[in-house]
Amino acid sequence: MAQILITGLDALNFMLALLLVTLGLIIIFGLMNVINMAHGELFLLGAYTVVLVTQAGGSFWIALVAAPLVLAGLGLVIEELVIRHVYHRFIDTILATWGLSLTIKQAIVIAFGPTAQQIDSPLPATVRFLGVGYPAYRLFIMAIAVAAAAATFALFHRTRLGLAARAVIANRYSASSLGINTRRMDRLTFAFGAALAGLAGAVMAPLMSVDPQMGVGFLIPAFLSILIGGAGSLFGAVLGTALIAGGSTIVASVWTQIAAQVVVFGLAIVVIRLFPHGLTGGRR
Amino acid sequence: MLRVAGLAAGYADGGIVLDGIDLEVDAAESVALLGRNGMGKTTLLRAIMGHLRPVAGDVVFEGRSIGGWPPFAVANAGIGYVPQGREIFNEFTVEENLVLGVLGTAGFRARVPEAVYARFPLLAERHRQKAGTMSGGEQQQLAIARALASRPRLLLLDEPTEGLQPSIVRSLAQTLAEIARSDRLSLLVVEQNLEFVQSLTTRCLFIENGRIVDQVDTSRLRADQAILERYLSL
Numbered sequence: 001m002a003q004i005l006i007t008g009l010d011a012l013n014f015m016l017a018l019l020l021v022t023l024g025l026i027i028i029f030g031l032m033n034v035i036n037m038a039h040g041e042l043f044l045l046g047a048y049t050v051v052l053v054t055q056a057g058g059s060f061w062i063a064l065v066a067a068p069l070v071l072a073g074l075g076l077v078i079e080e081l082v083i084r085h086v087y088h089r090f091i092d093t094i095l096a097t098w099g100l101s102l103t104i105k106q107a108i109v110i111a112f113g114p115t116a117q118q119i120d121s122p123l124p125a126t127v128r129f130l131g132v133g134y135p136a137y138r139l140f141i142m143a144i145a146v147a148a149a150a151a152t153f154a155l156f157h158r159t160r161l162g163l164a165a166r167a168v169i170a171n172r173y174s175a176s177s178l179g180i181n182t183r184r185m186d187r188l189t190f191a192f193g194a195a196l197a198g199l200a201g202a203v204m205a206p207l208m209s210v211d212p213q214m215g216v217g218f219l220i221p222a223f224l225s226i227l228i229g230g231a232g233s234l235f236g237a238v239l240g241t242a243l244i245a246g247g248s249t250i251v252a253s254v255w256t257q258i259a260a261q262v263v264v265f266g267l268a269i270v271v272i273r274l275f276p277h278g279l280t281g282g283r284r
Numbered sequence: 285m286l287r288v289a290g291l292a293a294g295y296a297d298g299g300i301v302l303d304g305i306d307l308e309v310d311a312a313e314s315v316a317l318l319g320r321n322g323m324g325k326t327t328l329l330r331a332i333m334g335h336l337r338p339v340a341g342d343v344v345f346e347g348r349s350i351g352g353w354p355p356f357a358v359a360n361a362g363i364g365y366v367p368q369g370r371e372i373f374n375e376f377t378v379e380e381n382l383v384l385g386v387l388g389t390a391g392f393r394a395r396v397p398e399a400v401y402a403r404f405p406l407l408a409e410r411h412r413q414k415a416g417t418m419s420g421g422e423q424q425q426l427a428i429a430r431a432l433a434s435r436p437r438l439l440l441l442d443e444p445t446e447g448l449q450p451s452i453v454r455s456l457a458q459t460l461a462e463i464a465r466s467d468r469l470s471l472l473v474v475e476q477n478l479e480f481v482q483s484l485t486t487r488c489l490f491i492e493n494g495r496i497v498d499q500v501d502t503s504r505l506r507a508d509q510a511i512l513e514r515y516l517s518l
Contacts, residue, residue: 159392160392161392163384164387166376170375177355177367178384179385180388
């Protein structure tokens with residue numbers, strides 16, 4: 001019983017961190033029609049922001065605040081230098097962002113070396129939670145992720161800025177005819193998506209071995225989540241990440257990590273066969 | 285107030301091409317743009333809005349050269365656009381659609397101006413309804429109200445009567461004529477419905493193969509059978 005609860009909490013943990021990455025991807029794809037292959041590296045840069053700050057003697061908590069801000073700034077730079085020149089050429093965006101992903105990875109190798117870095121858990125305590133011992137820091141991650149995801153939903157569905165963004169997603173042509181500055185929306189969106197990925201990377205850093213390959217481990221499940229949940233809505237991201245993260249965590253706990261991958265890919269293939277536009281594909 | 289001079293534009297895939305358009309619309313003037321299908325009427329409105337980049341020539345609005353500006357900048361300069369097929373946001377409420385009409389100029393504290401609801405009471409009544417669930421005539425009202433919400437000085441309308449019942453067409457013409465008079469709004473209307481053209485505009489331009497080839501006062505339109513035959517095959 002205790003083991004089931006812990007597996008469930010681990011699954012929820014993974015799902016919420018994955019949700020932050022997926023929300024960024026889905027917003028960027030929805031608004032700019034750009035499949036950001038470098039999104040995993042934005043996650044990676046979030047984690048390395050923590051490495052950099054803690055190595056310089058700063059506390060983890062400062063790093064946690066700094067990471068999304070640093071990534072938002074980097075997002076603006078990347079949008080200006082790369083994305084805006086290619087976003088109307090769909091295939092080129094995949095190549096350009098893939099190139100960007102390789103560049104970032106190699107830059108990290110040059111700056112920090114290819115080996116893994118460890119970040120000490122900032123909350124080493126274990127708390128009793130529903131009768132089982134569970135690391136306090138993992139609970140903290142869930143709280144942060146829920147707060148960030150809720151803030152994203154509120155931003156998109158409760159504010160004028162979000163309304164403008166949803167209008168550009170629904171019909172870029174009409175939105176621009178009405179005077180909505182689509183350039184500014186593109187910039188803000190990319191920076192916002194990058195900040196979410198950076199926050200996810202920073203918050204996950206103490207749980208993972210921080211190395212130049214860690215981004216891929218989140219990019220692929222994030223893409224699968226979008227394929228399963230549907231690219232048309234933020235709710236699709238919730239559904240997709242729940243299935244992918246839940247499925248892989250549960251299978252890995254009773255079987256092996258490899259089996260989990262096989263099952264998750266199999267699940268994705270079946271869902272995509274039955275719902276080509278994802279489970280929320282009908283709603284747009 | 286609007287002057288288009290030698291405007292040439294086309295699509296990347298080689299669609300309809302504007303081949304040196306010259307036209308002027310005065311303040312508070314209503315002008316109809318007539319011509320057979322495929323002659324470049326819609327393309328011209330899209331080019332004025334900035335959805336197509338001019339290859340040659342210029343668009344001057346209130347003394348400013350706006351040729352080559354992005355669409356949002358053209359809109360915020362004071363040109364409203366009601367595209368063919370209305371292009372309202374079906375999944376959004378009536379109110380959200382109207383807010384989007386003022387977001388560009390009013391910024392992120394935008395609200396629907398009282399004047400819009402006062403002029404279109406039906407939309408005030410339905411403000412929480414999803415726009416896609418309204419009838420065609422109601423959707424057209426919404427598209428026009430949305431374009432007027434930011435108080436433009438020039439309104440471009442592309443086939444506003446398409447798919448509407450005759451009674452609704454008449455009331456639409458009446459509403460637009462009233463607004464144009466009270467707000468000193470200029471209109472440039474692409475339209476097939478001659479009755480609508482006659483009740484709303486004072487001058488008709490004829491477009492053929494991407495050029496303005498002729499013009500006539502709307503009052504003389506019916507009498508001039510030759511011109512209707514030549515440019516509209518009526």
